[in-house]
Amino acid sequence: MEAPSFSSFEFSSDRPLQEQLQSQLTQWICEGRLPPGTRLPSSRHLSTELGISRNTVTIVLEQLKSEGFLESVQGKGVYVSADLPRDISGPSAIRWDAKGALPELSDFGRDLNKTPLMEHGEILPFTPGIPDINSFPQKAWLQIQRTHQSRVSLLGYNGNQGYGPLRESLAEYLTLSRGVRCKADQIIITQGAQQAISLCAQLLLNEGDSVLVENPGYMGARKAFLARRAKLISCPMGEHGVDLTALQRRLNIASCHPKLMYITPTHQYPLGGILPASQRLKLLDWAAANNIWLIEDDYDSEFHYFHKPIAALQGMAEQTPVIYMGSFSKTLFPALRLGYLVVPEALVKVFVKAKSYMGGESPMLTQAVVADFISEGHFVRHLRRMRLLYQEKWLHLNHLLGTQLPQHVKPIAQSAGMHLAVEIPDVDDLALKQDFQKQGYGSSALSSYFNDKPTKTGLVLGFANTTKDQREEGISSLKGLLKRPY
Ligand SMILES: Cc1ncc(COP(=O)(O)O)c(C=O)c1O
Structure with a gap:
């Protein structure tokens, strides 16, 4: 079969001719306008017909031959490959753009598809979880980065557990500053605390297992447990965090045996409670006696303002059933995507194996820079300044809230962290958050942190990433908004 005329091919000046010719020829073949077995004109003829150089035509024909769209037949010319499917665009063929024609997702994928996409929006003043990025010591960071960036040994695949010197530096820091009992061998570097939580969910839970979560609590953890098809059980909360007595009562009534408890004992997220030492010890005892894993998320405990940071639960006793995790997202910056797990020695191998196929290594260059940033003293200095x-x-912020909004707003004020949860009773806090956002301020609705029916409404205000003016203008805007009914 002879090819039709190519005179309808169109070429524009904004893309290389070679690319345009190749894509139009491929399209004609896929659409069946050049069926298998069609003989193409010679390259000289095509070049004249299309008004482009013969060299360009030859390169494209050679490329399409190497991809299997065309084939040369000795002494006869160039043909559309005979073994291409004939009715590639026929009515019975799969149309990838047709609704419902795609192969099925997994059960998990289908469930996930029904939930809204949780994306970090634009970073605005008061967006929770963002450190003061402008105060990051860029100069020291870049200087260290320069010393590592030409190291060939950091360019390959090299260690799913994490960069050795970083684990050494971290072990020393966590022991001295957070009271964690660990050796470098027990540390696994992860892609943020979120991956650390997902690894725990994957390795410690079976479908249908019960998991205790703080309520209100961190949504990212809930999502990771739900992805394992676990059953979430809300922990009753007191002023300082989990209320163990009420929890035990609830478990007895429900005759339920949880497998794991996710907890932020040194700075409850998002309310800010600090679980007293007596309660933390009780919790350890209770978890050990009942064979329950405690997942301790120590996401921002470096920032306590009127006393030393509260020591980690993990280090309070020998042989605790605690898996400890932390993150550099708050202490350095979120885009690093570096976090860490401290696991009992017996679990190191299985965690490293799971990490090897859940993303593999964390970026080596970044790990090397963080390692030196810690060992050269920049990390501790930066934390002190922050x-x-x-x-x-x-x-x-507390002063502004107390003077500007004394009747409306009740700060749930613990002197710690990078955000402040404020209770604004009986409001539609999702609508309030949205209106606040329209005025240029980020925040989260307190009700959105609840696992079930919210018992508090209000806003979570990230203050670390605000300037003095932004705080003043933001609280004044909030005051204006709260004149409306919500
Ligand atoms: C309580 C808590 N845990 C974990 C994370 C996740 O941190 P990362 O950025 O390290 O994944 C966050 C992030 O905001 C958080 O608030």
Whole structure:
């Protein structure tokens, strides 16, 4: 069969001719306008017909031959490959753009498809979870980065557990500053605390297992447990965090045996409670006696403003059933995507194996920079500076709320962290958050942190990433908004 005329091919000046010719020829073949077995004109003829150089035509024909769309037949010319499917565009063929024609997702994929996409929106003043990025010591960071970026040994696949010197630096820091009992061998570097939580969910839970979660609590953890098709059980919360007595009562009534408990004992997320030492010890005892894993998320405990950071639960006793995790997202910056797990020695191998196919290595260059950033003292210096800076911001925000909005807003004020949860009783806090956002401020609705029916409404205000002016203008905007009914 002879090819039709190619005179309808169109070429524009904004893309290479070669690319345009190749895509139009491929399209004609896939659409069946050049069926298998069609003989193409010679390259000289095509070049004249299309008004482009013969060299360009030859390169494209050779490329399509190497991809299997065309074939040369000795002494006869170039043909559309005979073994291409004949009715590639026929009515019975799969149309990938046709609704419902795709192969099925997994059960998990289908469930997930029904939930809204949780994306980090634009970073605005008061967006929770964002450190003061402008105060990051870029110069020291870049200097260290320069010393590592030409190291060939950091360019390959090299260790799913994480960069050795980083694990050594971290082990020392966690032991001295967070009271964690660990050796470098027990640390696994992850892609943020979120991957650490997902690894725990994958390795510790079977479908249908019960998991205790704080309520309100961290949504990312809930999602990771639900992805394992676990059953979430809300922990009753007291002023300082989990209320163990009420929890035990609830479990007895439900005659339910949880497999795992996810907890933020040193700074409850998002309310800010600090679980007293007596309760933390009780919790450890209770978990050990009942064979329950405790997943301790120590996401921002470096920032306590009027006393030393509270020591981690993990280090309070020998042989605890605790898996400890932390993140550099708050102490350095979120885009690093570096977090860490401290697991009992017996579990290291299985965690490393699981990590090897859940993303593999964390970026080596970044790990090497963080390792030196810690060992050269920049990390501790940066934390000290941020602690003072955030303390000032925390005091200022509390002062503004107390003077500007005394009747409306009740800060759930623990002197810690990078955000402040404020209770604004009986409001549609989702609508309030949206209106606040329209005025240029990020925040989260307190009700959105609840696992079931919210018992508190209000806003979670991230203050670390605000300037003095933004705090003043933001609280004044909030005051204006709260004149409306919500
Ligand atoms: C309580 C809590 N845990 C874990 C994370 C996840 O941190 P990462 O950025 O390291 O994944 C966050 C993030 O905001 C958080 O608030």
